[in-house]
Amino acid sequence: MFTGIIEEIGEIAAITASGDGWRLTVRAPQAAMDAVHGESIAVSGVCLTVVGSTAESFDADVMKQTLDVSALGALQVGSRVNIEKAMPAGARLGGHIVQGHVDGTGSVIDVRPGDQWRVLRISMPADLAPLVVDKGSITVAGTSLTVSAVSEPDETDAWFEVSLIPETLEATVLGDLAPGDTVNLETDILARHVERLLAFRTAPEGGSR
Numbered sequence: 001m002f003t004g005i006i007e008e009i010g011e012i013a014a015i016t017a018s019g020d021g022w023r024l025t026v027r028a029p030q031a032a033m034d035a036v037h038g039e040s041i042a043v044s045g046v047c048l049t050v051v052g053s054t055a056e057s058f059d060a061d062v063m064k065q066t067l068d069v070s071a072l073g074a075l076q077v078g079s080r081v082n083i084e085k086a087m088p089a090g091a092r093l094g095g096h097i098v099q100g101h102v103d104g105t106g107s108v109i110d111v112r113p114g115d116q117w118r119v120l121r122i123s124m125p126a127d128l129a130p131l132v133v134d135k136g137s138i139t140v141a142g143t144s145l146t147v148s149a150v151s152e153p154d155e156t157d158a159w160f161e162v163s164l165i166p167e168t169l170e171a172t173v174l175g176d177l178a179p180g181d182t183v184n185l186e187t188d189i190l191a192r193h194v195e196r197l198l199a200f201r202t203a204p205e206g207g208s209r
Contacts, residue, residue, distance in 0.1 A: 001086060001087050001097065001098070002084050002098040003094050003096065004084070004142065004143055007083055007084050007085060008030040008083040009080055009171070010027055010031065010082075011027045011080055012079045013027040015077060019064075021066075022061070023061050024060050024062055026083070027057045028057065028058065031083050035050050035058045036053075037050060037053075039085070041060065041085055043060065043072070043081050044141045045070075045142030046070050046072055047100025048062065048100075049061070066102075070105060071182045080176060081173060082172050095144025096139075097190075098142070100142075100186070101186060103128055104124065107181070108121070108183065117164055117165055118169060119148070119163050120174070121160075121161045122160060124159065125158070128185065130195065131188065131192060132150055134148070134149060134150050135148075138162070138185065138187060139185065140162060141172070143172050145164075145168075146162065147160050147161070148163045
């Protein structure tokens with residue numbers, strides 16, 4: 001479990017083919033210095049399991065399905081990634097509940113700079129649109145953000161906007177984003193549970209208990 005508060009910007013040091021997937025070596029000294037085999041680390045919003053580490057980096061395996069459904073498949077050696085270690089029990093929940101299970105990807109449509117901040121408009125798959133609300137939480141590349149605007153239900157192409165403060169621009173890779181870039185998206189787990197409950201309540205008689 002994560003909070004979406006990025007702890008470090010890491011760098012992809014190596015990509016090695018492993019069956020039909022990859023083994024990533026991520027240079028992230030802060031995360032790697034006490035990393036242990038089997039622990040979870042979120043890499044740009046994707047929960048990965050540590051399979052080896054040094055004082056400067058850690059290794060993690062990425063299966064083909066993850067490469068297909070997330071933005072990790074576009075990574076190259078030298079790519080910068082957001083890093084967050086799993087939340088310890090008893091810690092403050094600074095962002096919101098993040099699982100590291102990507103729901104889909106979005107594409108940056110527009111970047112609007114301001115005096116102290118930057119607004120990103122990001123597309124999202126149509127099936128995620130009902131789960132994203134104005135002033136609600138969303139995870140973009142592993143970063144917990146507040147939705148500042150969202151498309152109307154009758155719009156053909158779904159989108160949402162987030163406003164990035166200077167700290168977010170400096171402490172995460174979101175400051176590197178430009179139109180056309182692809183990002184991992186994870187919607188609020190509470191919204192997903194509500195959608196599932198409503199689906200059962202509206203199911204035809206005999207379709208649920």
